[in-house]
Amino acid sequence: MPASDIPAPAIELSQVVKTFKSAAGEFTVLKGVNLVLLEHEFVSIVGKSGSGKSTLLNMITGIDHPTSGEVCVGGTEIYRLNESQRALWRGRTVGIVFQFFQLLPMLTLLENTMLPMDYCQVYAPGERPKRAQDLLALVGLQDQAHKLPAAVSTGQQQSAAIARALATDPPIIVADEPTGNLDSRSADVIIQLFDQLAGQGKTIAMVTHDASLTERTRRNIIIVDGELVDETVGRALPLLNDRQMLQVTRLIQRQTFQPGAAILSEGQAVDTFYMIDSGQVEIVLKARRGGELVVARLGPGEFFGEVELVYGGDSVASARAGANGPAILATLSHRAFLQLLSDSPLTGDAIGKIVQARLAENRAADRRRR
């Protein structure tokens, strides 16, 4: 994680609850979501259909009202605005890209791209065609500018929709399954475009249910049945299914260790599974002559302590927070960890392999230290 200058939060959700009332009764889609997205982040939000991910997105764009909780986007408490003010705010602050493109079919791609500038009264009227043309060129559609949406391919429609989303130069881009209706090649083009935009400083939140897209974003938020999975859990244990991730999220505890502080000492009894949220953890073996040997430096998303929990016995090495900064760890109790392994054979297998690898490493290190 870039730590040099700390970016400001672009989007903050605190305790957001959304309950739909229908004839069939109440249904809570978001169950108290807390989320902070920083400026210039490219974040994917993943979840199955019905998990509440589109509702979460609607909270960020001001398309829907939270039942309770607050949403602050770019410093604006957006639910203090009325519907009409919010439309204007949204047009200037958030560019939205939909799964089904949602270009207006009676306007050409160029006109579609100009429309947000007209609605939001940004850029001088004489400047708008030029800017729209430039944006279309950016997404590779300079030659299709005067075609109607129905006359171009779906991939091109989505590119045009992105150009439109950029029209008012909003700091935030929100995309709802932008590749959901595209073949894999077109999807690729769209994701590259997002990458490029993120590089230029936009904050991008993209909802998807395609796990393969999440590898390309710098941050990945998993939503399950209206609750967010702890990001550390999602990264450390990706093979858990949704419900298991959520379960783990509820069981973990966080501990912060100052630079250099000891987390485990060699030979100590281990009854906790550690996942690294941020910072660095050094795994250290005692060397001869009282020296020490750093066998591994673990970063965010990695974990330790599993070897002892699986095989029993005391800690085979010491662990301490790295010297560069404090380490924040998410911890899981011994019992919960074992339960997890039995619930998720896939995770069990994967951890088993990692344990074997680490044991092998330790043996190699042992040889070195002797």
Added chain:
Amino acid sequence: MLAMRPRWRKVLADLWENKARSLLVIVSIAVGVFSVGMIAGAYVIISHDMGASYASANPANIEMRTAPFSDELLAALEQVEGVEAAEGRCFTSVRVRTGPDSWTSLNLVSVADYRESQINLLVPLEGAAEPGRREVLLERNGLEKIGAAVGDVLEFELPDGTVRSMPVTGIVLDQSSNAGDFLASPLAYVSFDTLVWLHQPETYNRLYVTVSSDSNDEAYIRQVADAVNDRLERSRCQVYRTHVNKTNEHPLQSTVQAILGVLGALGVLIVLLSSSLIANTLSALLSQHQRHIGVMKLVGGRTFQIFGMYIVLILVYGMIALLIAIPLGGQAAYALAQLIADQMNFNLLGYRIVPLAFLIQTVIALGVPLASGFVPVNNGSRATVLQAVSGYNPGAVQSGWIDRLTSQAAERLTWISRPLLIALRNTFRRKGRLALTLFTLTMGGAIFVAVFNVRSALNNYLDSIGHYFLADVALNFDRPYRRNEIEDVALRIPGVEAIEGWTYASAEVLRPDDTVEVNLQILAPPAGSTLVSPNLLSGRWIEPGDEKVITVSEGMLEHYPDLQPGDTLRLKIAGQEDEWTVVGLFKFVGVQGLVGYASYETISDLLTQPNQAFTYRIVTDQHNYAYQDQMAATIDRHFRDLGYHVSLAEAGSDSLDTAAESLDILITFLLIMALLTATVGSMGLAGTMSMNVLDRTREIGVMRSIGAVDWVVMRTVIIEGLIIGLLSWFMGCIVAVPITSLLSAIIGQTVFATPLDFTYTVTGVAIWLGLVLVLSALASVLPARNAARLTIREVLAYE
């Protein structure tokens, strides 16, 4: 109920689920069914009752205005071949007081024996059936003008200036005596023995004859009339005017039927317009039901089963509309017939259901929706499962010429903002729907504009008739006075600027065999009179020095189709036959009979009344109606005070006003029909706009998501409505041209027996522009508000 098939339950639910739409369809069917039912019903009732009621009074087949004649001559006339019965009556022109200082002229009719009367029967409506000595009965038509009721005592001023009071003892209906003459004075009836008291001789001056055999054969009636005429002349009794009538046909029957025909045509048009409304609504319904249809097909429904469901739905709409429209139409038909009966002074035979109207309504209520719904239902029931279940259906827009045009324009004219462009292109997106909407609104507008044009044409026509009545006051005496004497007296009255003495004569136009072709009223203003401004069709007007020269109204062409200026007619005036040269033909009110103009000098010589005149035309220093009326009263009093025998002094435009009043009723009816079509048109527009908004729900959500605020969304919808309104206005103004000429021709022909000049006035165009803009704004505001209310979540999260 438990056993009702689910598919019929769906039909029922469709009917109930969207009440606004169901109501729109039902009302649009009902409006057409109602108006056609009303007019068809009235047509049938009037065709039958007008004739029957008229015949029930045993109307005279021949009516003659004559010099006084006696009972002996009457007895002799009954012996003339072809005469079934003859009856004499005495008409006396008097004035009746209607206020402290106002009088109105009235004809006192004395009937020898009310019980024995055979012709032009009176129907007692209230009070006594016959007047006692020094009592009077009023005819229903005059009630309003006189403002009297049974029991009132009225003051009558006799031709010699004597005032007599008589109580009104009854009200009667006389369907035949003034039938068809809007300009006639009201009638009142007295007994014969009252005549002496009224300073009148106990003789007849009006002859009524019924013929013995075919009383509906006009040629035969004329033949008998000629025989009666001969007999009268042999007894040296002069006939001033002859009128023939069929027994079973009210003189205005054809006029009334023609006007009902025009209204009927408008009714059919409304049906047509409402059918396009139905087609629009149903095709919207079917496209909204595309998913339902797909699901039904998914679970095994076949096209014909689904087609059947929607056809039944349409029939149910029709049945409900019928249930509403039949009783309403029946009531309105009778009310309309009653209104016309009151105007035309005849009685209806009682309320009834007209089976023909019932039948027509049923056919229209079921047939029209079926016909207009067939195509949308047929297309809609072909919707496939795939269309229904594939979520994304991108309302594809073909790039039409409109879009190319606007996008080219947009490139050049950057001021066309995208929001305006959206409204413009949206307008032309559903071309079928637009065409139907435009059709209804255009027709509504065209009729609206045309009605104003016809009204203006009628007014122009009356104006041009007015050119024959330019004087501010008409002053008639019941005996001729010397002209310079009257002029001297008149010019001393303050306010009188000029006066002309006119005379008149009745002439008979003779055939080569000396029988009478037609009677002609000849008016004789002094040559060079400034008080006639004729509307000449051909030839010239009377000039000073003309002798034995006349101009005749175009009605003469009916008798002599080839008549040209320069031709001669043989006329018999005051017993003298002579060849007269026709120098000009002019336009005049056809129904008012034939009129000719000759010079005062010629006619007064013929009548051996040189330098004398019965009638004077006076010009006052102001020309508005109130002033004219007041001056008429002043002049009247002045001359009476000096002992002159004034029979009538009236404002010059009095008679025209009466004519205009009767036309106003017609115009009102036409306007009502025009407003009905406009209503159907704007209903169509409102329906179209809400369908458009419904269709574009998602697009509206998108617009909001990229920054469109409420009023921007509303503006887009309203501008679209206004564009449609303006287009329809423009097209309506064009379509109004043929409709105007058609309406002018029909109405002119039926009312004045002459086609009206084509007139196109901006009044209707301007009013309709305002109205259509208001209507289209109103028609789109509600859909626009609904559009603005949609939140994006509802719109985009529909799946």
Added chain:
Amino acid sequence: MPLSAPATQPLIALRDVVKVYATPAGDFPALKGITAEVYPGEFVGIIGKSGAGKSTLLNMITGVDHLTAGEVVVRGPGDQQPVSIHQLGENALAHWRGRNLGVIYQSFQLLPMLNLVDNITLPMDFCGLYRPFGSRGRALELLRLVDLEGHAHKLPAYISGGQQQRVAIARALANDPPILIADEPTGSLDSLTAETIFELFEKLVGQGKTIVMVTHDNSLAPRFTRRLYIADGALVEAESYASQ
């Protein structure tokens, strides 16, 4: 199971099925020659990402969409001869489908203006199996099967999504078809509800129905009796799918 499984004749056979969509940007092949068979009593999962062509494939089996080339042959228990779906007209297809296939969609597709019993009775009405009281009785029985007998007279809007999907399943079973086709039936449901639906399917398979289900959720894979992986319009091996 009426016949001993895979050795018997296939219930559904697809041979070289090709589907090409004409788009403004040129022809787009959604299916590139699919050959597959489904045998009686199987619970087949068609697994693929969005855009892979799995729904298109399903539409070929139900006859909802027309194929460009190849053939789809289905042999219902009542059919003497196998029926070539792609050769049937729209109406014949609707009638055949009503009796032989129950189709379930992600978005339930109940008619909103009919109550649950009427929704379930509708297929019997359309397919001529309707007897006023008998079919109602059957509809109620099916509602009991999906545990919704208490809601028989409610409109779809008055029950939850999961309940609506159960009604859709009951409706699919109305004419007692041998085959159920389900397109992402759990796609709109939360994970717990989805589980109950899936269990209902397993129960139906246990009762002898053949079910073909499309899903993008690979975690369901172990629970099918057989899996077909589809990617970019072609069937692929499980391993190559997982490695994507």
